[in-house]
Amino acid sequence: MERLIGRYGKFGAAKTFLIFAGVHGNEKLGIQALQELFDEFEERKVDFEGTILGIACNLPALQQEVRFIHKDLNRQWYLSKIRKLGALPYGMLNSSEDIEQKHILDLVLDIVHDKGKELMLIDLHTTSAKGGCFSITNNHPRSRELALQIPVPVINGMVGKIKGTTLEYFDELGLPAIAYEAGQHTEQEAVQRMKAGLVSIFTNTSCLGSKELLPYQHVLDKMKKDFQHLPKDVHVTHLQDITEEDEFVMRPGYINFQPVKEGEHLADDKYGPIYCPSDGLILMPLYQKKGNDGFFIVKKVD
Ligand SMILES: [Zn+2]
Numbered sequence: 001m002e003r004l005i006g007r008y009g010k011f012g013a014a015k016t017f018l019i020f021a022g023v024h025g026n027e028k029l030g031i032q033a034l035q036e037l038f039d040e041f042e043e044r045k046v047d048f049e050g051t052i053l054g055i056a057c058n059l060p061a062l063q064q065e066v067r068f069i070h071k072d073l074n075r076q077w078y079l080s081k082i083r084k085l086g087a088l089p090y091g092m093l094n095s096s097e098d099i100e101q102k103h104i105l106d107l108v109l110d111i112v113h114d115k116g117k118e119l120m121l122i123d124l125h126t127t128s129a130k131g132g133c134f135s136i137t138n139n140h141p142r143s144r145e146l147a148l149q150i151p152v153p154v155i156n157g158m159v160g161k162i163k164g165t166t167l168e169y170f171d172e173l174g175l176p177a178i179a180y181e182a183g184q185h186t187e188q189e190a191v192q193r194m195k196a197g198l199v200s201i202f203t204n205t206s207c208l209g210s211k212e213l214l215p216y217q218h219v220l221d222k223m224k225k226d227f228q229h230l231p232k233d234v235h236v237t238h239l240q241d242i243t244e245e246d247e248f249v250m251r252p253g254y255i256n257f258q259p260v261k262e263g264e265h266l267a268d269d270k271y272g273p274i275y276c277p278s279d280g281l282i283l284m285p286l287y288q289k290k291g292n293d294g295f296f297i298v299k300k301v302d
Contacts, residue, residue: 015051
């Protein structure tokens with residue numbers, strides 16, 4: 001697998017989309033979606049007023065189909081750490097994810113610091129739980145505008161709850177970024193949703209002519225229908241932070257956006273039962289071994 005999935009567009013243009021896939025190695029569908037999208041653009045020779053750079057992030061974890069090898073690559077994006085990684089040679093790095101992060105930074109740092117570029121990050125993910133898909137924004141006002149081009153719930157308030165995410169990195173750089181959770185890890189429909197969501201963003205930012213949306217419009221229409229029962233805007237109120245030593249086990253059957261009540265028995269760990277801290281909707285209940293987030297509670301924004 002290549003680190004650079006593809007590059008497309010007019011390279012002098014200001015608008016630049018940095019698209020990350022496979023930050024978590026058990027989430028391969030983002031790679032497939034980008035490969036297909038680059039092929040479709042090449043084949044139709046679409047005119048793109050901007051640049052897209054698609055990057056496969058955690059290659060060793062993707063090869064082994066695990067979330068990460070030594071540590072979660074989506075918890076490593078601190079400015080102080082990035083500065084250190086820039087200065088240290090590869091031979092001095094002893095964690096697989098540090099090496100991966102340095103490779104990614106080698107590819108993107110020039111663009112990230114190019115003030116002439118209008119840079120946006122879209123980070124493609126899938127979830128272990130069933131039930132819908134959603135986008136997550138950082139605090140930059142443009143992020144919400146980008147997210148609203150995909151007909152799925154928009155989650156805000158995540159930056160600050162989870163530390164060291166790609167979204168937080170872009171937040172600290174003063175740049176817009178969204179994560180797009182397009183379905184379950186093995187759900188092929190997620191590939192179609194990723195492609196359609198990306199093209200919707202590209203057309204709505206005038207990088208693509210509106211006719212380029214036509215081949216993907218049926219997917220967006222189906223998403224509108226499939227997710228119309230979900231709230232458009234939600235805010236994160238709680239993160240159940242866990243470590244491997246906690247032996248966290250989510251109780252079975254929870255799906256994304258399922259309503260939960262304060263006091264509901266949601267999970268167990270070696271310290272006993274874990275009860276829901278407040279009424280709300282559950283998001284990303286953890287049904288896989290690796291991960292630092294047991295579940296999130298979100299509330300609809302009126
Ligand atoms: Zn992920």
